[in-house]
Amino acid sequence: LRATRIKRTKTVCTFCGVGCTFEVWTKGRKILKIQPTPDAPVNGISTCVKGKFGWDFINSEERLTKPLIRKGDEFYEATWEEALELIANKFQEIRERDGADAFGFISSSKCTNEENYLMQKFARAVIGTNNVDNCSRYCQSPATTGLFRTVGYGGDAGTIYDMAGAGLAIIVGANPAEAHPVIATRLKRAHKLNGQKLIVADLRKNEMAERSDLFLRPAPGTDHVWLSAVTKYIIDQGWHDREFLTKRVNGFDEYVKSLEKYTLEYAEEVTRIPKEQLIQTANMIYEADGTAIFWAMGVTQHCGGSETSTAISNLLLVTGNFGRPNAGAFPLRGHNNVQGACDFGALPNFFPGYELVTDDAVRERYEKAWNVKLPREKGLDNPGMVEAIHKGKLKAMYLMGEDMAWVDSNANHIHAALEKLEFFVVQDVFFTKTAQFADVILPASPSLEKEGTFTNTERRIQRLYQALEPLGESLPDWKIITALANHLGAHWCYEHPGEIMAEAASLTPLFAGVTYERLEGWNSLLWPVNADGTDTPLLYTERFPFPDGKAQLMPTDWVPPVKTGDEYDLVLNNGRLLEHFHEGNMTNKSRGLLYKVPDTFVEVSPELAKERGIKDGSLVRLESEYGAVKLRVIVTDRVRGNEVYVPMNSTNEDSAVNLLTNSFYDLVTHTPAYKETRVKMQVL
Ligand code: SF4
Numbered sequence: 001l002r003a004t005r006i007k008r009t010k011t012v013c014t015f016c017g018v019g020c021t022f023e024v025w026t027k028g029r030k031i032l033k034i035q036p037t038p039d040a041p042v043n044g045i046s047t048c049v050k051g052k053f054g055w056d057f058i059n060s061e062e063r064l065t066k067p068l069i070r071k072g073d074e075f076y077e078a079t080w081e082e083a084l085e086l087i088a089n090k091f092q093e094i095r096e097r098d099g100a101d102a103f104g105f106i107s108s109s110k111c112t113n114e115e116n117y118l119m120q121k122f123a124r125a126v127i128g129t130n131n132v133d134n135c136s137r138y139c140q141s142p143a144t145t146g147l148f149r150t151v152g153y154g155g156d157a158g159t160i161y162d163m164a165g166a167g168l169a170i171i172v173g174a175n176p177a178e179a180h181p182v183i184a185t186r187l188k189r190a191h192k193l194n195g196q197k198l199i200v201a202d203l204r205k206n207e208m209a210e211r212s213d214l215f216l217r218p219a220p221g222t223d224h225v226w227l228s229a230v231t232k233y234i235i236d237q238g239w240h241d242r243e244f245l246t247k248r249v250n251g252f253d254e255y256v257k258s259l260e261k262y263t264l265e266y267a268e269e270v271t272r273i274p275k276e277q278l279i280q281t282a283n284m285i286y287e288a289d290g291t292a293i294f295w296a297m298g299v300t301q302h303c304g305g306s307e308t309s310t311a312i313s314n315l316l317l318v319t320g321n322f323g324r325p326n327a328g329a330f331p332l333r334g335h336n337n338v339q340g341a342c343d344f345g346a347l348p349n350f351f352p353g354y355e356l357v358t359d360d361a362v363r364e365r366y367e368k369a370w371n372v373k374l375p376r377e378k379g380l381d382n383p384g385m386v387e388a389i390h391k392g393k394l395k396a397m398y399l400m401g402e403d404m405a406w407v408d409s410n411a412n413h414i415h416a417a418l419e420k421l422e423f424f425v426v427q428d429v430f431f432t433k434t435a436q437f438a439d440v441i442l443p444a445s446p447s448l449e450k451e452g453t454f455t456n457t458e459r460r461i462q463r464l465y466q467a468l469e470p471l472g473e474s475l476p477d478w479k480i481i482t483a484l485a486n487h488l489g490a491h492w493c494y495e496h497p498g499e500i501m502a503e504a505a506s507l508t509p510l511f512a513g514v515t516y517e518r519l520e521g522w523n524s525l526l527w528p529v530n531a532d533g534t535d536t537p538l539l540y541t542e543r544f545p546f547p548d549g550k551a552q553l554m555p556t557d558w559v560p561p562v563k564t565g566d567e568y569d570l571v572l573n574n575g576r577l578l579e580h581f582h583e584g585n586m587t588n589k590s591r592g593l594l595y596k597v598p599d600t601f602v603e604v605s606p607e608l609a610k611e612r613g614i615k616d617g618s619l620v621r622l623e624s625e626y627g628a629v630k631l632r633v634i635v636t637d638r639v640r641g642n643e644v645y646v647p648m649n650s651t652n653e654d655s656a657v658n659l660l661t662n663s664f665y666d667l668v669t670h671t672p673a674y675k676e677t678r679v680k681m682q683v684l
Helices: 049-053 080-098 113-127 141-150 160-165 181-193 207-211 223-236 242-248 252-258 264-271 275-287 305-318 338-343 360-370 382-390 411-420 477-487 497-507 591-596 606-612
Strands: 006-012 021-027 030-035 068-071 074-077 103-106 168-172 197-201 214-216 291-295 328-331 396-400 423-428 440-443 452-455 460-464 524-526 570-575 602-604 619-623 628-635 643-647 677-683
Touching: 006 460, 030 049, 049 591, 068 080, 080 103, 080 396, 080 423, 080 440, 080 477, 103 113, 103 382, 113 338, 113 360, 113 396, 113 452, 113 477, 113 497, 141 305, 141 328, 160 181, 160 291, 168 181, 168 275, 181 197, 181 207, 197 207, 197 275, 214 275, 223 264, 223 275, 223 305, 242 305, 264 275, 291 305, 305 328, 338 452, 360 497, 382 411, 452 497, 602 606, 602 619, 606 628
Parallel strands: 103 396, 168 197, 168 291, 197 214, 291 328, 396 423, 423 440, 570 643, 602 628
Antiparallel strands: 006 021, 021 030, 068 074, 068 440, 452 460, 460 524, 570 677, 602 643, 619 628, 619 677
């Protein structure tokens, strides 16, 4: 009877940063249904197609169920004891010979806050290096930097209710209808029923662009210019919020001087957006009761990603759109826990809660709590680690829950680096492309098989509960890291993720009042959380987190996109699809989703198709300076002229978009400039 019992378990969706919660109904290992409820604080009774139908991968026959150890070109199944002992011995040998900085650690935006906390603790306290990073490096670091510089916190200014309540929503370089569907639903409803105005700025005419009141279509890589020109025009018209600027913001005069060159005429010439549309944008901001700006990879994955993100924050400061409801900056986080992976310290320069590793007082607090000496210098970020491998300085890597061989830019360059590693440990749910380079592969459990917390794009921390037992001998990542730390001489005795959160909260002012009791059931907390448990749905109402409590306008300059040889005559844009999670490593194993979108493709404009004699379904070869792929064509006016679009999911090694992308980076954060790749096309 017990075996046939139907169980209902609250979980948090693992497919994007919206943070939908729902009940999963299970019977044995069978998932019967996903049921959202009105109690869910973000999504209520909504989910998207991934949240509803994306869970077949849990019972996939391709799941890793035992540790694997490399022998020549093959892997053999090993016991946990054998695998952990091998890793511990090899780690000790490399650390004694080459030092702690010969290690790199990649943590995961798919793993829980507690697991990210443990991964950075393992790197810092057990091995002794700050070389730890997570996949926010590929996407959101420039947005966080833009906000850190100007308003002090890197997270969204308010909640999903502020997003929907804004008088004007501006979406720049993001495709929420596919990448953040439940947020898009809120915005669609606000637009249709509540009179919210909508501006979309994008290369591609996506669904939100179709629905918008104003669609700006800039030349590739020029968002910074039109944003700065609109800000200058607003100031020139005297439409800036003088009272807010005087009371709450530093640096106005210097900032105004920095805008001198950003006239409407200059912006029209560079961006090809008609001057009238820029004036209309400024008018709509001036007239709106609260402006919320949303942005994602179309802004951040450029050499000037941090500069453009800063320009967005500057525009919001000039117009008084921080510290009030229904307004502010809303970078849209991609992975389900990209916010939490950063919040809990899986970064080379920050302890949990964004306290610098170079700050003596902070470091001493952690040294005392962990009873170790900690490294004083900032570590290597993800691209820095790859280059250090190529130079022979970084010898060993421990990677948790990221398929960097497919998701890092310029995949061939990454593969060459991974081949050079002396010792490589991969911890994942599947035998990924990255796992093919590993020496030891550790089988991990996905979200439905463990407890923990995720933090969504609003800074909302929510609990997930264990719906299923781990498959085979797979284990939750926090248990694996704990076991490995203890094999290396640590004395960690965590029995439950709640104890890990309690430790993190005791050390991190940002999470001082976070407890599992306060997060019970459908409850959630938005950081900063005070010791008494009061949280902060809306940031900056009283002060900005700078010494004098004031925000800082920061002059920036446009960084033009990188140039390539003339033979690469097409601009390659890339991004997500509604039906797939990033490169597809989970959703490709969900039958319904794969049936709906079986592989990736390239979108080609009608003009380009006519010029090259291409039809829907034609097979083409795209080639960049870095690699080549073969794809089927969809002819669509979603793209225009010489711009092509390739979704990032793929099911075979011939079609992965990152075989094409480059090795240029945001100048501040080293986020790859995925969106600055040029290709040429050959019809096959
Ligand atoms: Fe999951 Fe995002 Fe869809 Fe919500 S919107 S169900 S979090 S993929």
